[in-house]
Amino acid sequence: MSEVSLHRPFPASAVEQWDLETDVAVIGFGAAGACAAIEAADSGAQVMLFERNSGSGGASGLSGGEIYIGGGGGTDAQREAGFEDSTEDFIAYLKAAGGPCIDEAKCDLYGHQALAHYDWLKAQGVPYRGNYLPGKHIEPTDDSTLIWSGSEAAAPFCDVAKPAPRGHTIQHMGWGGGRPLVDVLEASARSKGVEVVLDSRALALIEDSGRICGVVVRIDNQTRFVRARKGVVLATGGFVFNETMRSRYCPDTFKLNDPIGDKDDGIGIQLGMGAGGQAIHMEQFFTTCPWTMPESHAYGVFVNIHGQRFINEDCYHGRVSRCAVDQPGSKVYLLLDNAHFTQPPDFARIAIAATGDTWDEVEAELAMPSGTLAATMALYNAHAHEGRDPLFDKRAPILVALDQGPFVALELDFQASYFSFFTLGGLHTSTAGEVLGGDDVPIPGLFAAGRCTSGLPAWGHGYSSGMSLADCTFFGRQAGRSAARG
């Protein structure tokens, strides 16, 4: 009797009866799974989608619904707002954002096809108002489309690629565009005949002579054997809720307390590895603390517990937050003058650690040695008055002197403050969404997309809002199309 295990495919020869049959089985109903299902159906395949919750969503449903899109001279929203965005600049930014973990082929493919992908999203029914919302926003506060959602205008990225805003958000009033985005994708999938099976949890892949040919699923407390004639698409998300995997692959996340996701327990990564797939860049994670709320706080200066600066604060809030977590100790400070300070929102759990009429007073109240924080701010201010930041290359308009007290030091404590985080590492896939074995040859019948793979958002320090959804939706489609081909 063969054992049903996440960690080793179940032999088809041991299947006594196929309870369900389809061409393509998709596991997971976030944006990646939805797009895979739509594309597989559009390719003529019969598609069944298995989701362990009682509805669609996944981490995508909890997101802001922003998708990172650009290139080709710009989207309608970019061009209308006066931003030309060449494919070369777009790709150069994507690659810089991938840092040492970059998958160049994925950047190249998405870079060339992002505009067509934007049209495809609209064709599924995703509404976009088409306008540009200036400023620094984590998500649009109204129903606007285009925002700056990365580090495009900040060093070193602005020297690599001409900056343009590229975060495109579904038309939806306020935060939380991810839920309506998935709703639209779900409606499209259902309209194309995708059979959605909710409350169904994948237990194992099924293999026949080296080919993945199905999946064992738990439905209504019964173990069901699903034959997938053409392929299985894993779209089950990352592993932020699997503490064992985090301790082995991404232990730095234990500095933080606020995982975000929807039961992301790494099941797809485990299924893929068990079938011979490679899990890569598993130590990478995204994190952010909402320190740019209110927006005036973006004018602040960050120092670590030694009073040292560590970043140009005009970068994306997530890049700043990720670099903060690299600093010694368990917290960093955001320094502000009275002109820029407003009480942070409660949910950020950012406390006031010190105040003072001079930076010396703030330094003393933080119990830092004399000549640390105050010296840092004296140097920063002297340069800011000259319009430059020779240390970290922060630039106008965010570069302003903070030398008119009173001053405040806000404390971003990695454990106490709201540092949301999710994992970025996962299965190594081709641009076609095939899961690659140790020899880099596709595992027949096995495909994957979204955060159970390593994709466009490969490097925590380079993450920009919308990159994960761009990756999920675009490479979800590739995986679905490939699976339909079988």
Added chain:
Amino acid sequence: MSEVSLHRPFPASAVEQWDLETDVAVIGFGAAGACAAIEAADSGAQVMLFERNSGSGGASGLSGGEIYIGGGGGTDAQREAGFEDSTEDFIAYLKAAGGPCIDEAKCDLYGHQALAHYDWLKAQGVPYRGNYLPGKHIEPTDDSTLIWSGSEAAAPFCDVAKPAPRGHTIQHMGWGGGRPLVDVLEASARSKGVEVVLDSRALALIEDSGRICGVVVRIDNQTRFVRARKGVVLATGGFVFNETMRSRYCPDTFKLNDPIGDKDDGIGIQLGMGAGGQAIHMEQFFTTCPWTMPESHAYGVFVNIHGQRFINEDCYHGRVSRCAVDQPGSKVYLLLDNAHFTQPPDFARIAIAATGDTWDEVEAELAMPSGTLAATMALYNAHAHEGRDPLFDKRAPILVALDQGPFVALELDFQASYFSFFTLGGLHTSTAGEVLGGDDVPIPGLFAAGRCTSGLPAWGHGYSSGMSLADCTFFGRQAGRSAARG
């Protein structure tokens, strides 16, 4: 016809003829493989050891031959030099050195058995002079035994565990004790009847109904099928010479240019993953630049390209080097006064970047903004005169003011200087040396030790000299004993 592949076990049913038969097959003849072979033979097993080079050695043979040993009140060398070393302190240090990647069970087991392991090494014929060599040494310059080989006396380690020197080096004049160490282990293995097959390269594992039962080896240009009735031990080293694996698992090593090892191409990790093993902490690596040569340079102060300090310089040279590689840009500077400066050895490729009668002059010559490096040194010196370092907790005797010029800034360039490095991530194994599958259940018949596993030296920032050889020799023995049990 089944394919012979690193990435998937070859089915025993497809083996036409067993060319060789043994109880235990060990792959790789460094210290881990040698100790596995010795222990398996001592357990009564027939042992064949396959090594792809024309002789023993591996990365162990290129090492200093130091083994990290302590606890139990101290070794003979520790006690004679006046260092009591409790098992509790020893284990506490091992765990602190493992940082977020720690395997507590391995630390606990080795912590309790290290003294017995030292006796075992002596019983194999490893000579120890038994004396203590004070000072800061990368390896003993004579034939001494005991040196400080980690960060034991430095913060934060000294607050976690009572410091003691624990690097135990084979009696051998000068550097390079690893070669004679492996020679002794080789002689012991051969004396116990281990059959050594040189110039033989492992191509694949062989599996029978989920059990590893042999290995396919290339010998004299012929593919040979080796039956291993009880088990196979992988002891093939890390993956520092496999650029594809480095790019997927450990891309930060591309900042550096000097991999050390002996054909360490990750083959054992690939074989193990292909059999269902998990490769963990793959992003971790050791690096060091020999900046403590001459020893007087240990009194220097490190700053990054922004003139900021980043470490207490009384830490182990490798911890300082590893933290250096985390700094922005591609180099760091070691600041010295004339009293402590001597020309570095040529092989270190450490250049003089600037000199000056004051730190202001050094700062200007480095083209750093005024008030960066000079302010850092003014603060450091003021505190050093008070006998304290409130920022990084560097302590006496290494803590001295550097305020009598002339001064010098040495440049440690990550690419140009000699930053040797090797990888630390690998297969997840039990304390018994069993390779664990995705479900943490041992894969029958498959064992591993040394740098194809993640072990005692799990975290690059906590590495101490002798930890890898301690891990290789001790857990090599565990793997060999377990394999002999089958």
